[in-house]
Amino acid sequence: xxxxxxxEHRCKCGKLLLKGIFFDSTLEIKCKKCGEITRIGNIKLADxxxxxxxxxxxxxxxxxxxxxxxxxxxxxxxxxxGKNFTLINPTIPKEIGKKFFGPESVLNENNxxxxxxxxxxxxxxxxxxxxxxxxxxxxxxxxYVLLSASLSKxxxxxxxxxxxxxxxxxxxxxxxxxxxxxxxGVGEYVSSSVKKIFGFPPEAIIGKNYFDYLPAETRAxxxxxxxYYSSLEQPFRIVHNSVLDxxxxxxxSELFFTPKFDDMGKFTGYRVLGWVIKSS
Numbered sequence: 001x002x003x004x005x006x007x008e009h010r011c012k013c014g015k016l017l018l019k020g021i022f023f024d025s026t027l028e029i030k031c032k033k034c035g036e037i038t039r040i041g042n043i044k045l046a047d048x049x050x051x052x053x054x055x056x057x058x059x060x061x062x063x064x065x066x067x068x069x070x071x072x073x074x075x076x077x078x079x080x081x082g083k084n085f086t087l088i089n090p091t092i093p094k095e096i097g098k099k100f101f102g103p104e105s106v107l108n109e110n111n112x113x114x115x116x117x118x119x120x121x122x123x124x125x126x127x128x129x130x131x132x133x134x135x136x137x138x139x140x141x142x143x144y145v146l147l148s149a150s151l152s153k154x155x156x157x158x159x160x161x162x163x164x165x166x167x168x169x170x171x172x173x174x175x176x177x178x179x180x181x182x183x184x185g186v187g188e189y190v191s192s193s194v195k196k197i198f199g200f201p202p203e204a205i206i207g208k209n210y211f212d213y214l215p216a217e218t219r220a221x222x223x224x225x226x227x228y229y230s231s232l233e234q235p236f237r238i239v240h241n242s243v244l245d246x247x248x249x250x251x252x253s254e255l256f257f258t259p260k261f262d263d264m265g266k267f268t269g270y271r272v273l274g275w276v277i278k279s280s
Contacts, residue, residue: 011033011038012034012036051068052072052149053066053146054080054149055145055147056100058105060086061083061084062082062084062087062088069149072151089119107135108135115131117129132148133146176253177190177276179191181269183269185223187206187208188206188269190202190206197276214242214244215242218242225238233259237254238255241274251276252276253275253276255274258270258273
């Protein structure tokens with residue numbers, strides 16, 4: 001990843017704190033020179049056998065790619081750099097491409113847009129991927145799009161865009177349950193595993209407010225957290241969440257809230273992945 005553009009993060013006193021491309025978390029660093037604590041947004045995502053990173057300019061041209069992008073897509077750096085993004089996504093509609101690149105892009109530096117699509121390898125194979133896109137401005141003059149892709153868990157894929165529901169089905173093996181909430185915390189989709197764990201059939205939860213299922217003593221604080229991060233359109237994690245099952249028993253879980261955006265980049269709520277940690 002050392003070949004990629006690097007952003008410098010400096011303290012107010014001018015001392016260099018950190019250098020890197022960032023995405024999807026935060027970090028606090030204490031300056032060794034003046035002692036000031038600086039909060040830096042967005043820790044770099046993994047670059048490995050199932051994840052890769054591409055950097056694209058405002059013309060849609062690939063200007064850099066991580067090593068794993070070359071391995072997964074089957075190209076050398078020389079074959080990717082300078083080519084249009086359609087090289088790896090040949091069926092992307094022009095009107096969608098305009099939403100990502102150029103002066104009218106829906107992307108910004110503070111939030112990412114999540115899409116389920118497919119990329120095409122050098123040998124013509126279509127691989128389903130979930131991508132995160134956000135604007136990246138290393139300086140006042142230049143602007144780029146960061147594209148972080150993760151492979152979806154399927155055996156094969158057609159050329160159709162994969163729906164959010166199908167993508168989440170791929171993730172079922174990685175968490176105990178998952179659900180989707182709108183911007184007000186109302187359930188829009190619930191995995192079938194919720195019934196086995198909590199006793200509620202999915203249809204009993206859809207259309208209901210998530211906070212109604214929380215114990216009274218934690219409801220207000222959890223709702224406050226949800227409202228705060230919703231206003232920022234940012235992901236967040238609840239390390240220890242309490243919820244009442246169908247018999248009124250308190251169940252404990254860990255939750256990760258991932259923002260959802262529509263095709264125009266508008267925030268539409270959260271996709272929540274959960275893991276049961278204990279019950280009482």
